Amino acid sequence: MGPRLLGGHVMTTAGDAAVDVPARFRPVLGHFCTGVAIVTACEDGEPVGFACQSFTALSLDPPLVLFCPARTSGTWPVIERVGRFAVNVLAGEQQDVSAVFGARGEDKFSSVSWTRAPSGSPLLDGALTWVDCAVETVHEAGDHYVVIGRVTALGEPSARRPLLFYRGGYTVTEAPPDAMPGGPRPDDWF
Numbered sequence: 001m002g003p004r005l006l007g008g009h010v011m012t013t014a015g016d017a018a019v020d021v022p023a024r025f026r027p028v029l030g031h032f033c034t035g036v037a038i039v040t041a042c043e044d045g046e047p048v049g050f051a052c053q054s055f056t057a058l059s060l061d062p063p064l065v066l067f068c069p070a071r072t073s074g075t076w077p078v079i080e081r082v083g084r085f086a087v088n089v090l091a092g093e094q095q096d097v098s099a100v101f102g103a104r105g106e107d108k109f110s111s112v113s114w115t116r117a118p119s120g121s122p123l124l125d126g127a128l129t130w131v132d133c134a135v136e137t138v139h140e141a142g143d144h145y146v147v148i149g150r151v152t153a154l155g156e157p158s159a160r161r162p163l164l165f166y167r168g169g170y171t172v173t174e175a176p177p178d179a180m181p182g183g184p185r186p187d188d189w190f
Contacts (some may be wrong), residue, residue: 013175033090036163037143038088038101040114042081047109047122050075051102053152054144055087063151065131068144074104074143080135086121091164094126098163118153128162130155 040049045079054068065087069076079085090098113125118130124130133149140146 016029036090036094036098037067038127039069039075039079039085040088040124041075041082042116042120042122043078043082047114048075049088049101049108049122051098052087058148064136064148064152065133065142065147066146068146069139070144070167072143076147079147080138084117084132084134084152086117086123087133087149088122088124088127089129089131090124091126091128091158092161092163094163096110097124097126101104102169105139123155127155128158128160 035053035055037055038049039051039052040047041053042048050069050073052067052069056066058064058066067087069079074092097112098113100106109122114122115125117123117130119132119134121132131149131150131151136148136150138145138147
């Protein structure tokens with residue numbers, strides 16, 4: 001039997017038991033570890049930004065990335081108007097920065113130092129690296145938007161460890177091995 005609607009919730013069957021997809025979605029997807037980034041822009045000299053887990057590389061040719069802001073985001077309309085943004089990839093020791101940019105209503109830039117990317121978007125001091133972009137396309141997707149950005153400039157890579165989000169909390173990776181025998185080759189993955 002396929003998915004069905006019951007009381008406004010999508011239900012699927014696993015054997016004879018019905019599974020409430022919305023109630024289980026977050027804990028199940030929480031098992032997928034993600035990086036933490038801060039998406040920023042500047043409008044009329046005023047910086048804006050928000051914490052984002054839904055950021056990823058999309059294409060090498062042309063160079064594209066994507067992120068997914070909530071439809072309720074107060075920052076996304078500003079970024080959309082400006083038409084450009086920077087993605088700041090956070091380092092393992094930047095949990096406090098993530099917490100500030102994940103909260104609503106406070107002056108997020110009062111507690112961090114930053115410079116400007118070529119686009120004028122804020123680049124946060126201490127970030128692992130950054131990606132500067134122009135908004136390419138926007139798609140509606142449920143309670144979020146899918147924003148595709150064309151990469152216009154890139155920061156330098158860093159050997160430091162990234163800040164990760166896993167099962168509702170922050171974590172970092174262990175030191176990477178020098179080589180993974182039998183691991184992915186450069187052409188296997190993005």
